[in-house]
Amino acid sequence: MPQLRIALAQTNPVVGDLTANADKLIEWAREASARGAHLVVFTEMFLTGYPVEDLVLRSSFVDASVAALTSAAERLQAEGLGDLPVVVGYVDRSGVAPRVGQPKGAPLDAAALLHRGHVVTRTAKHHLPNYGVFDEYRYFVRGDRMPIFRLHGVDVAIAVCEDLWQDGGPVLAAGQAGAGLLVVPNASPYEREKDDVRLALCASRAREAGCALAYANQVGGQDELIFDGDSIVVGADGELISRAAQFREELLVTDLDLPAADPEARPGSFPVDAGDGTTITVERLELSADPLPPYEPEPPVVAPRLDDLEEVYSALVLGVRDYVTKNGFHSVILGLSGGIDSALTATIAADAVGPDRVHVVLMPSRHSSEHSISDARDLVERQGVNSRLVPIEGIVDSFENEVDLHGLAAENLQARVRGMLLMGLSNEHGHLVLTTGNKSELATGYSTLYGDSAGGFAPIKDVLKTTVWALSRWRNSQAGHPSDLLHPFPTPPIPENSITKEPSAELRPGQRDTDSLPPYDVLDHLLSDYVERDMGKAGLVAAGHDPDLVARVIRLVDIAEYKRRQYPPGPKITPKNFGRDRRLPITNRWRETPGN
């Protein structure tokens, strides 16, 4: 059987930064070439970054993407890498005529094959996802071509991301065209336990198409989305051959024995019924007809899987690191209360950007307990972050001299004074404000608009309180085992007392979370079923939740909608965040006026 060494470039592009992404393309192609690869596959929309959302509706952006592709092909050739075929995702446009409701300029979620200085062929995603975090019917028109190119005697087909998740379309066409290998650029976001789903999908589609399948996935954070990598190669029988690490850039190099292409199948185009009411045009090309001389394959790499808590923690650290760096910040600031939410947030931040770039502010009030300050100071000493103390009592008094506030209004005032202090220090020194609210609080509205919710990024907004505790214990257990995502703290970075003490907002004397909320183990189980599993009232009761509690929590969650909408973005680790779960990217590096 003919052999091929394929390289999957599991990389972290920056949305809108076409120049940096193109530089990375060259650099990684050089590395793939040095490792003897015969083909390198980059991720979906790698040249533009993914997702780019409204940027694709600007014609100057699509022009820039198309120009970057041509220029990348020429540059690969100029740098002596032209003989290595490169499959890479970018944004293109379709030639279809404008009509009401069609995305402006008819953009395509495209991929191209670059070889010997030229763009040899182009294709585009056929199935456009429009659910969960995806909005692609707004932004793209459907692709209807599938290239299959002969490389060293093997027929290689290209499909894009969602085309793998839907029946019919390019996978079907690849099978009918007799492909020996299907390569798939992806930008598939992380969710807990998604790696299992992904492997099962690759295996089943490989069997369906009757060919090996190479799945290259993006890695890195983009606002709320975290891409976890986990690139995969499976054989035509669906068996796993190689697999890249999670949450880390990696060039996954794999030697494959593949079926020889049918010598009767000649270059040219033919239509295939896509099985979904549309027709796909298969375009057959030839780069090189003859198999390579036999060579000694390298053993395949299968990176070990992370366990669940390590996965989640890695996603949170990567999310914070990329949000900070991709937005051009150099440091972060947050309030440290001595409680577990701000302690975990500070620790994630220290792991993400280093403790020297983390600034914490202790802001005791008249209701703060003794241990609030001592536990916070303990964390500062363990981690070596920068800290300052700003008592808020005088400021709260000055407000209360002017207006009479009681009950919740008075509690909110304290949270808002803290939020304003952090925003003031952010504006003065350029730190990014991190908020410290967890998902259990936010879902039930147990937070203050413009108070503890004021800030630029919310690292644990998708983490239930019980998971906050579990992650804290897990992180402490890793002291002495540093990694790319864990700072080398010699001792457990989180004070034990912050983990074990009873949660309190400390906004009135003797306040405890359980005054307003059910115990967190009960609440979190219910929230998980209602928010993440989307169960209705009847289903929740049938699942054994207390009917009165169901009614009470549903009411809290539904009413807290407005506050949650104003909450800053944070890494997304579950299928559903809150009631509404639309991705709205903020960060991008592309401007109409580059250089400004």
Next chain:
Amino acid sequence: MPQLRIALAQTNPVVGDLTANADKLIEWAREASARGAHLVVFTEMFLTGYPVEDLVLRSSFVDASVAALTSAAERLQAEGLGDLPVVVGYVDRSGVAPRVGQPKGAPLDAAALLHRGHVVTRTAKHHLPNYGVFDEYRYFVRGDRMPIFRLHGVDVAIAVCEDLWQDGGPVLAAGQAGAGLLVVPNASPYEREKDDVRLALCASRAREAGCALAYANQVGGQDELIFDGDSIVVGADGELISRAAQFREELLVTDLDLPAADPEARPGSFPVDAGDGTTITVERLELSADPLPPYEPEPPVVAPRLDDLEEVYSALVLGVRDYVTKNGFHSVILGLSGGIDSALTATIAADAVGPDRVHVVLMPSRHSSEHSISDARDLVERQGVNSRLVPIEGIVDSFENEVDLHGLAAENLQARVRGMLLMGLSNEHGHLVLTTGNKSELATGYSTLYGDSAGGFAPIKDVLKTTVWALSRWRNSQAGHPSDLLHPFPTPPIPENSITKEPSAELRPGQRDTDSLPPYDVLDHLLSDYVERDMGKAGLVAAGHDPDLVARVIRLVDIAEYKRRQYPPGPKITPKNFGRDRRLPITNRWRETPGN
């Protein structure tokens, strides 16, 4: 020719409030019956309100909608209104099997015909809009049936909203089926000058289908969307026959002479090529075969058009009124600076809910000028709103005792102190906080996050500064001409000095808006071209804008994205609001646990 008297129910439903909407259906059907109508047409998704967004993905909500429809049919019969055919929009579900990416439960944007206690037939929107403020691919599956029912010898077809805006589909099918009248329930949001587009569209589709067309549109505010009514009846030649008022509920009753149905065309179903790659099943029904005895028609009503400023002002007042009442607030609060933005916002609020339910707070700082207070007091006297004075100097000092803030950080602190005071008073007394920022400021980032942008609704967020002035002069010119949307102020409600003085944020000594921004006439023209017309850099320069200013303003607008995202909703009056323009409804009355 056979005659028919049709009534279009141009009404204001409440999203999620199925009970109140059903009550309104009965009440308006009774009125239509009293006026001798032979058919009454309600608006798109009238029973559920429009838009309902994520609510349609809850199966309990779809169940409730379907049950409300059946029960409405029975109730009409029970109340003696069963003989009047009623066309009404609601949410239904398709029976199609679930698949990846399809909206959960396969909901339909449906309409039904009710007659003699039964749901006689059901249909659903075929063309799903997924651009601008519409996201319907996320929420609905496509309808593929078109009913045509014989009523007093006339064949009447039903299509839903977007089906009118797209080529092919139900309009084509209605023409092929030989309909004499096409009735169209709509929820078509207001934009400046949209009424002209709408009339031209109705005229052209009527000619295309070769039949008269009756277009019933929703009225009222729902978060950012304002529905303007403007229901229309045109003849088969496209000529206008009758037209309802803008921004007001109205039962538009129109007598029509219509072609007799073909007696050969019998009840039954047949397929029609929809001209868009799909097939539509036409379902022919008969309610009554024989024409009515001739009767004396009423003269048709054509409501006069509002001029442009009156249209915009009406949209803003209706938007505030409906946001306040549909969210269950009884009063509003805002900061009054003496400048024109807060003066206009206060006036819109007074027109919307009455001056006795408007609370203004004067919050002078050490940088406030003499006229800040005197102009604000002048407005309070002219309008009789509730007011209080809260100087902020002492509070600002108490912050500055704790942290050193300079420049922008110090300016932002003052805006945030004001925002916190308003939020505190809102929490204490239950007022809704209105923000006072205009579109020119927000687009360029000339506002403070958690400061002047803190609040629940932003009445003039889509109004450019030059339009703020124009609306203020227009409103003053209407003193003595009260209406449903204009409070009967005997004298001009806005102090002349607030209109004529130079704009300043008064956050540092001698500050003027032109220190940071170009003159507003220049800026607004550029913003309108960049944001609303979506022109790129090259196009803006070609249109005659100064190249340096283009680069500067584009940079401001692109960078201000984050702040704008956190801005509260406000009435939308232009095709595009800012860079991103997705509708995200907040208000709804439907809960999993009704009664709580």
